[in-house]
Structures are given as C-alpha cells and as structure tokens.
Amino acid sequence: MMSDTSAPPAVSDAPLGGLPSADKTLLANAPLEVAICEVRFTAEVGSVPVETAERVRDALAKSLEVDFTSIQPAAQNTMEINLNAVGASWSGEETKGWQIASAQGHHTATVFPGSVIWQVADYERWSISMRRPLELLLGAIASDLFPSLVQRIGLRYVDRFVDSSCVKPQDWEGKIEASLLGPLCNPVFGGLVTSSQQQVDFALDGRHGAVLRHGPIPDPASRSVNYLLDLDVFANASELFKIDDVLGTAEKLNRTALSLFQACVSVDYLKALQGEGTS
Known part of the structure; x- marks a missing residue:
C-alpha cells in the first residue's frame, strides 16, 4: 500500500489545456442531473471483502x-x-464488487478490485459532494485493497437544460454557444432539423483529455425540447497511488470541466443560471 498522509498540495485554479479560469459563482438554477467520479488502479487483491463495503458505508x-x-x-x-491469422476471438471477464447506495438513491459508491466509482444526483459543490466522499473511498481501498498504481481518473457531468419556452431545437439559439449548435443555425435547412447529437474530443495535453457529447433532446411529457451536455474529463497515466495526488488531479479536472461547461453556454444564459435578474 502506498498512501500520502502529508498536507494536501496547493492546487492551481487554472484549468488544464490553457482554458480560461471559470466563474466560481454557484448556479441558482443548476441543470446538473448526475456527477460521477471514477478512479482506476492496480491492486494486490482480486476481490473486495464485504467488510470493506461496510466500512465505506459507515464512513x-x-x-x-x-x-x-x-x-x-x-x-x-x-x-x-484478439486478432490473429485465422480471424478474431473474444474473451471476457467478470469482476465482482459491491455497490453502496443511499435510501433515496441520490448517492452511490461502487467498489471493485481495480476501481472505485462515486455518483451523486443532488450535487451541491465540489468540496462537499465530490472531494470528501472521494477521499473516504480512497482511504478505504488504500487500507483494504493495497493499490499500487493509478491508471485513470475521470469525472463526468451530465447537464440537462430545461426551458418550457424551447419547443423546437432552434429555440436554444442565444442560450447554447452558437458554435455548438452547428446545423441548427444553417440558413437553408436549420429549421428542418429535429435532432442533432454531436461528440467533440479534446486533447488537453499529453495525459489529459475530455469528451463532450451534446445536442437537443425532445421531451414529450412537457412538449418541449431540452438540451443535453454530457462532459467527461479524464487523466490517463500510470502513477504511484497517493491519495492527495489523486484528489489534486480530480480537482484540476473539475476546474477544467467547469471552464468547458461555461464555454458551452452564452454569457446571458450563464447569468440566468446563476440567478442574476431573477427575484
């Protein structure tokens, strides 16, 4: 087991990839549906004792x-x-672990021999909703699973913008940043588009990246059109397992995700989400 018990290092406010620093004002009208953090690692054990799940639950x-x-x-x-001279063959493997869930299902922790996943549906702020639970999870696996290397750290934020006045995809003009709307703004056929799902891949640097999936989503129940932003930011590199380093990287990814999120919406719409101009 390798863990770091020293004081946490200072984390720069600057997002990765040279992105601009984000406005840290909390959103009064937050569109976030779910936030997920996953840490993958190599460990010395091949199974997770139920006692570990109990310790995670209690903590x-x-x-x-x-x-x-x-x-x-x-x-x-x-x-x-596996590809070979005679064709392709498939091999699969099932890894078993434990899922710990809250009574209302808004908080879920999953522990496998090679990964931990934290998911929250009532996100408040990074320090409360993500950092502290992640620190507890990492502490549990450090003492029980003896991880040696961190392989991947990923954060995923799924935002669903809801506006009853948006009854067709084109109504999101002026709210979502124009460059993302693409075909919806086409002067010839834009008015005919009923759906447009896109994926954008980012190379932030040699070990960090991001994937943005976005587009208008019809909501038959409200007879309106929502807009989905599904953002995954990640670090891919093999490093010694140190809790403070993992937390520091996750925090950088969070700041990067926030910068990308704010770049996806117009200035006026961001102010509306922050509650400016509302009573």
Missing part, C-alpha cells in the same frame, strides 16, 4: 449525514478482442 454515512441503506453485489464485465 460515508457519518461524513455526509446520509442514510446508506443498501449494500448489493455489483459486477463489471470486460471484453477483449
């Missing part, structure tokens, strides 16, 4: 003051494709 419940009522077996399937 999360005490720190977050949330009732975690469920511990259930979890399975993760991986598949590898």
Whole structure:
C-alpha cells in the first residue's frame, strides 16, 4: 500500500489545456442531473471483502449525514478482442464488487478490485459532494485493497437544460454557444432539423483529455425540447497511488470541466443560471 498522509498540495485554479479560469459563482438554477467520479488502479487483491463495503458505508454515512441503506453485489464485465491469422476471438471477464447506495438513491459508491466509482444526483459543490466522499473511498481501498498504481481518473457531468419556452431545437439559439449548435443555425435547412447529437474530443495535453457529447433532446411529457451536455474529463497515466495526488488531479479536472461547461453556454444564459435578474 502506498498512501500520502502529508498536507494536501496547493492546487492551481487554472484549468488544464490553457482554458480560461471559470466563474466560481454557484448556479441558482443548476441543470446538473448526475456527477460521477471514477478512479482506476492496480491492486494486490482480486476481490473486495464485504467488510470493506461496510466500512465505506459507515464512513460515508457519518461524513455526509446520509442514510446508506443498501449494500448489493455489483459486477463489471470486460471484453477483449484478439486478432490473429485465422480471424478474431473474444474473451471476457467478470469482476465482482459491491455497490453502496443511499435510501433515496441520490448517492452511490461502487467498489471493485481495480476501481472505485462515486455518483451523486443532488450535487451541491465540489468540496462537499465530490472531494470528501472521494477521499473516504480512497482511504478505504488504500487500507483494504493495497493499490499500487493509478491508471485513470475521470469525472463526468451530465447537464440537462430545461426551458418550457424551447419547443423546437432552434429555440436554444442565444442560450447554447452558437458554435455548438452547428446545423441548427444553417440558413437553408436549420429549421428542418429535429435532432442533432454531436461528440467533440479534446486533447488537453499529453495525459489529459475530455469528451463532450451534446445536442437537443425532445421531451414529450412537457412538449418541449431540452438540451443535453454530457462532459467527461479524464487523466490517463500510470502513477504511484497517493491519495492527495489523486484528489489534486480530480480537482484540476473539475476546474477544467467547469471552464468547458461555461464555454458551452452564452454569457446571458450563464447569468440566468446563476440567478442574476431573477427575484
């Protein structure tokens, strides 16, 4: 086991990839549906004892003051494709772990022998909703699973913008940044577009990247059109497992995700989400 018990290093406010610093004003009208953090690592054990899941549950419940009522077996399937002279062959493997969920299902922790996943649906702010739970999870696996190397750290934020006045995709002009709307703004056929899902890949530097999936999503229940921003920011590199380093990288990814998010909406719409101009 390798862990770092020294004081956390200072984390620069600057996002990765030379992106501009983000406005840290909390959103009064937050569109975030779910936030997810995953840390993948190599470990010396091939299974997760149920005692580890119990320890995670108790630590999360005490720190977050949330009732975690469920511990259930979890399975993760991986598949590898092998190409050879006679064709292709497939081999798969199932990894077993535990999922710890809150009573209302808004908080979920999943622990596998090679990864931990934290998911929250009632996000407040980074320090409360993500950093502290992640620190507890990393502490649990450090003492029980003996991780040696961190392979990947990823954050995913799924935002769904809802506006009853947007009854067609083109109504998101002026709210979503114009360069993202693409075909919706085409002067010839833009008015005919009913759906447009896009994926944008970013190379932030040699070890960090991001993927943005976005587009208008019809909502038959409200007879309106929502807009989805699904943002995944990640670090890919093999480094020694140190809790403070993982937390520092995750915080940089969070600042980067916030910068990208704010670049996806217009200035006026960001102010509206922050609550400016509302009573």
